[in-house]
Amino acid sequence: MTESGFFASVDDVVDRLAARGYLASAAVATTVFLADRLGRPLLVEGPAGVGKTELARAVSAATGSRLVRLQCYEGVDEARALYEWNHAKQLLRITAGRDEGWEAARADIFTEEFLLARPLLTAITGDEPTVLLVDEVDKADVEVEGLLLEVLGDFQVTVPELGTIVAKRKPFTVLTSNATRDLSDALRRRCLFLHIDFPDAELEQRIVRTKVPGVDEALAASLVRVVGALRAMELRKAPSVAETVDWARTLLALGADTLDDDVVRQSLGVIVKHQDDATRVRDRLNLSEAGR
Structure with missing residues (x-):
């Protein structure tokens, strides 16, 4: 298994992310660098819209x-997160080889040719550099965390019919x-932790002026x-950073x-x-709904 080794230093993280329009604080850049250097997953928590997915x-x-x-949601399961068997293709193979007997067909249909890789398996089976995003993991059922442990701990997936597939x-x-x-x-325990909150005013102004x-x-x-x-x-x-940027674009429009006012x-x-938020804001800022 080869490592990613994307970044040479914390400053390299800052510069390369900035070149893509993401202004990283020192804490964010340092944690990204360590996750890359140590080969550990990065768990990013914080309110919606502060740039976690970005x-x-x-x-x-x-x-x-x-x-x-992998976009998580209530009800996501192994078939949507890891893999599932292509049952239609397996059935066709069994039907085509019915004269060969069940044992011959069984040895054939449980191979990678009949395996449908979902995001977690896809991420560890490719040869090219990959970023795996498990988005909004807190929205998934608790049982899904069990599916993640092997992938995050050892970067491998065990398929009972095939054995263990280790990340290339x-x-x-x-x-x-x-x-x-x-x-x-x-x-x-398997992750490095990073909390991203709403940025301070100076950083948020820089983000707005970079994006708009x-x-x-x-x-x-x-x-x-x-x-x-x-x-x-x-x-x-609460308004997110993304909505601050949208508001700036709105003002330009x-x-x-x-x-x-x-x-x-x-x-x-x-x-x-x-x-109800709009009403509270109008009251606090003394704005009438229809205008003055």
């Missing part, structure tokens, strides 16, 4: 690696979680300041060069996604 995409782009993504090249692995439920200690070059410095500072105030209101859904009122739906 980090995996940026590493993939910065290193020229293919991105293999160890993927750089990122698991993301919004912390909607506690993950098992066994899963956490047409926004001037004063306007970027204003919208980041307002977003920070909204996050402090304990809304049902509206031709706004200042963040006055009218502009905030007109574009509030870009950053606030629940009616």
Whole structure:
């Protein structure tokens, strides 16, 4: 099994991710470097929209690696995460070889030719550099964590009919979680841990100006300041960094060069996604719904 060895140093992480539009803090860059150097999976937790998934995409782009993504959800199982047998193809083979007898057919149908690789198996069977993203692992059932342990611990998958398939090249692995439920200690032990929170105002302004070059410095500072105030209101859904960027793009589309009450009122739906949140924001900022 070969290692990934993508990055030469922490500064190399910062520079190469920045070249792909991802501005990494020192803590993020250091943890990414260590995960790469030590060959350990990286568990990234934090609120929605702070760049957890985007980090995996940026590493993939910065290193020229293919991105293999397992999107977790309630009900995802072994057949969707690891592998399943191509039963239709197996049946055709059995039917075509019925004269050969069951034992001959059985030896044939349980081979890799009839195996349908899902994301986890796909990630460890390729020869090329790979970033494996296990996205929103906290949304999957607890039983799915058991499927992950062998892959994350030894980068291998055991298929009872075939044996153990070991990774040809160890993927750089990122698991993301919004912390909607506690993950098992066994899963956490296999990973390096990184918590990403909302960035400070200075970093968020840099992100906005990187993603939306047409926004001037004063306007970027204003919208980041307002977003920070909204996050402090304990809304049902606090505005994410992605929504800050969307808001900046919205202001450009509206031709706004200042963040006055009218502009905030007109574009509030870009950053606030629940009616009760919108009402709370209007009340706090003294904005009438119809305008003044």
